[in-house]
Amino acid sequence: MTFVDFLNLLIAALLLAGTYAVMSVGMTVIYGVMKIVNLAHAGFMMMGAYFAYELYELLHIDPILAALLAFPFFFLVGIALHWLLVRWLPHSDRPTLQSLLLMFGIWLVLQNIGYLVWGNTDRSILTPRTLAIIHLGPITISTLRLVVFVAAVGCMAVLEIALSRTWFGRSVRALIQNRYAGRIVGVDDEKTARLTFGMGIAFAGVAGALLATLFSFDPDFGRPFLLRAFVIIVLGGLESVSGVALGAVILALVETFSILFVPAQYQPAISFGMLVVVLVVLPGGIASLWAKRRRLA
Amino acid sequence: MSTSVFAPSRLERRTQALLPWLLLAVLALLPTAGLSANIIRLFFITFVWVTSSLGWNLLGGFAGQVSFGFAVFYGLGAYTAALMIDRGVNPYLSFLAAGLIPALASVLIGLPTFRLRGPYFAIATIGVSEATRVIMNNLAITGGASGFRIMEHRPFRQVEHYYTALAVAAVAVAASVLITQSKFGMGLRAIKQDEDAAADLGVNPYSYKLAIHAVAAAFTGVAGGVFARYAAFIYPQGVFAFQTSVYILLMPVIGGIGTVWGAVLGGVVFGIVEEQLVASFPQIHLLLYGLLLILIILLEPGGLAGLLGKLFRRLRTPKRKNGNTYSGSREADEVLRRAGRG
Numbered sequence: 001m002t003f004v005d006f007l008n009l010l011i012a013a014l015l016l017a018g019t020y021a022v023m024s025v026g027m028t029v030i031y032g033v034m035k036i037v038n039l040a041h042a043g044f045m046m047m048g049a050y051f052a053y054e055l056y057e058l059l060h061i062d063p064i065l066a067a068l069l070a071f072p073f074f075f076l077v078g079i080a081l082h083w084l085l086v087r088w089l090p091h092s093d094r095p096t097l098q099s100l101l102l103m104f105g106i107w108l109v110l111q112n113i114g115y116l117v118w119g120n121t122d123r124s125i126l127t128p129r130t131l132a133i134i135h136l137g138p139i140t141i142s143t144l145r146l147v148v149f150v151a152a153v154g155c156m157a158v159l160e161i162a163l164s165r166t167w168f169g170r171s172v173r174a175l176i177q178n179r180y181a182g183r184i185v186g187v188d189d190e191k192t193a194r195l196t197f198g199m200g201i202a203f204a205g206v207a208g209a210l211l212a213t214l215f216s217f218d219p220d221f222g223r224p225f226l227l228r229a230f231v232i233i234v235l236g237g238l239e240s241v242s243g244v245a246l247g248a249v250i251l252a253l254v255e256t257f258s259i260l261f262v263p264a265q266y267q268p269a270i271s272f273g274m275l276v277v278v279l280v281v282l283p284g285g286i287a288s289l290w291a292k293r294r295r296l297a
Numbered sequence: 298m299s300t301s302v303f304a305p306s307r308l309e310r311r312t313q314a315l316l317p318w319l320l321l322a323v324l325a326l327l328p329t330a331g332l333s334a335n336i337i338r339l340f341f342i343t344f345v346w347v348t349s350s351l352g353w354n355l356l357g358g359f360a361g362q363v364s365f366g367f368a369v370f371y372g373l374g375a376y377t378a379a380l381m382i383d384r385g386v387n388p389y390l391s392f393l394a395a396g397l398i399p400a401l402a403s404v405l406i407g408l409p410t411f412r413l414r415g416p417y418f419a420i421a422t423i424g425v426s427e428a429t430r431v432i433m434n435n436l437a438i439t440g441g442a443s444g445f446r447i448m449e450h451r452p453f454r455q456v457e458h459y460y461t462a463l464a465v466a467a468v469a470v471a472a473s474v475l476i477t478q479s480k481f482g483m484g485l486r487a488i489k490q491d492e493d494a495a496a497d498l499g500v501n502p503y504s505y506k507l508a509i510h511a512v513a514a515a516f517t518g519v520a521g522g523v524f525a526r527y528a529a530f531i532y533p534q535g536v537f538a539f540q541t542s543v544y545i546l547l548m549p550v551i552g553g554i555g556t557v558w559g560a561v562l563g564g565v566v567f568g569i570v571e572e573q574l575v576a577s578f579p580q581i582h583l584l585l586y587g588l589l590l591i592l593i594i595l596l597e598p599g600g601l602a603g604l605l606g607k608l609f610r611r612l613r614t615p616k617r618k619n620g621n622t623y624s625g626s627r628e629a630d631e632v633l634r635r636a637g638r639g
Contacts, residue, residue: 272427
């Protein structure tokens with residue numbers, strides 16, 4: 001492998017990481033505040049993909065713009081879903097199997113609504129941008145991936161500002177740290193949970209729309225990405241937004257560079273296998289490595 | 298927690314103990330009634346599903362470890378039986394192997410993943426299941442994406458398949474009942490309620506979970522093997538599919554998680570509904586099950602069996618004038634249900 005190949009792969013991995021981060025961060029906030037493992041995330045990613053597809057096909061709205069429009073749309077969907085179903089779950093400081101199975105049921109329903117409406121043929125969004133390339137000397141960058149990356153980083157930046165600068169963000173961080181203490185100092189946990197759930201679903205929709213511009217999709221679209229999102233949030237330490245960015249970069253690097261060692265048809269097994277390995281070996285995430293070393297020193 | 302809060306009379310207990318045997322006798326005589334091949338097939342498929350459902354229920358229902366990875370065992374069982382029968386090994390010997398190999402695999406899977414608890418275990422099993430599917434789909438021995446055709450050098454007799462599946466399902470029921478009544482089963486229930494407390498009382502959660510995982514995998518594997526011999530054609534994207542894991546999980550959860558008859562009911566309902574719906578509206582089938590799952594999780598954690606039990610009890614309880622027909626049993630139900638939820 002030449003140095004140029006290496007750089008190309010590295011850039012491709014980093015660009016992919018942006019989308020991966022957006023895809024995972026929705027699960028992280030929901031897990032952090034509500035301790036719910038949101039399996040329905042996959043269903044909403046799929047719906048986000050079809051959202052962008054329909055807007056492009058029917059109204060000729062640019063898919064990147066559609067991804068941004070997906071945010072308010074899926075935010076409302078998430079709030080409605082929380083009001084209708086999720087708030088009836090018993091509160092718990094640990095993730096419960098009940099909540100896992102409820103979200104799984106929602107995923108099943110979404111997926112099969114997808115099959116009913118769109119059938120099981122693969123769809124894709126093709127714009128003039130899809131195959132365009134930017135040349136930077138010997139390095140080539142896909143324009144589309146660059147645009148998607150910029151949109152993804154923009155989303156992450158907005159989230160980071162919302163979490164660090166607003167009252168809502170403060171309550172979210174308080175509840176992530178300690179739900180009980182948060183309530184004592186007057187955080188409205190019910191309202192924060194509702195908004196957080198809406199935000200988590202909104203990020204799923206945005207990520208689905210962004211991914212739909214890069215890959216073809218069918219109603220089962222979210223599943224492999226759901227597993228990747230798990231890997232990322234476990235690597236990131238489950239509850240931290242900056243951890244998600246780190247986890248996304250690691251997974252994207254591993255996936256991209258594994259092409260050199262693993263036959264392409266076994267490629268999907270990497271993220272699936274990594275999920276098990278990471279859960280078992282590094283349940284506290286990457287940060288626990290540093291923490292351990294510090295304790296030893 | 299299907300046991301009635303009211304103490305059943307001796308006669309009732311005796312009839313309750315007789316019912317399963319009666320059911321078995323009826324099912325054993327059924328093929329002699331001259332039913333169409335299609336109905337026999339429906340029963341066969343239902344027995345296969347009931348067996349897998351009972352298998353999952355051993356781990357998920359009794360020990361409270363929800364797994365999204367039972368397609369691994371179903372698929373391994375199916376392929377073990379298929380490869381052996383295809384090479385001319387006696388089919389019944391192959392079924393034994395179809396139980397053994399998944400049981401071994403379950404230990405390999407369980408050793409790392411049972412370090413995780415509750416939802417983390419569940420998520421890890423999704424990873425195991427998906428990785429297995431990808432690998433199996435690319436191995437030459439499984440026939441890859443084009444599948445594997447089983448050549449059995451024996452005449453095809455549908456009734457033989459029927460009785461095999463019935464026997465396997467009956468053994469699964471018997472084993473489930475025996476396990477619930479044993480000390481081992483009590484240990485599993487303790488783990489489901491509180492793992493740490495169980496460990497304090499001298500139950501080793503890790504080895505208990507490994508053991509029940511192996512038994513569960515064995516039953517699911519045999520079910521897969523029995524199915525493979527009947528179908529005579531299997532492919533990795535079918536038997537190892539995430540969908541298969543989902544089916545196997547949905548049956549006992551919807552039927553009534555943690556109870557033997559709930560798991561059986563779930564398998565029966567699933568088998569019949571699947572056969573009627575899957576051919577014409579495959580999506581509506583799973584859509585219905587998704588909705589049912591949501592309703593059951595939020596409203597009736599006891600599943601269909603719990604719902605039936607409630608109906609039955611309400612019918613049997615004489616109505617009192619003051620309108621308080623339940624007098625305490627609802628509280629008792631609540632306590633039992635909380636205890637069972639884990």
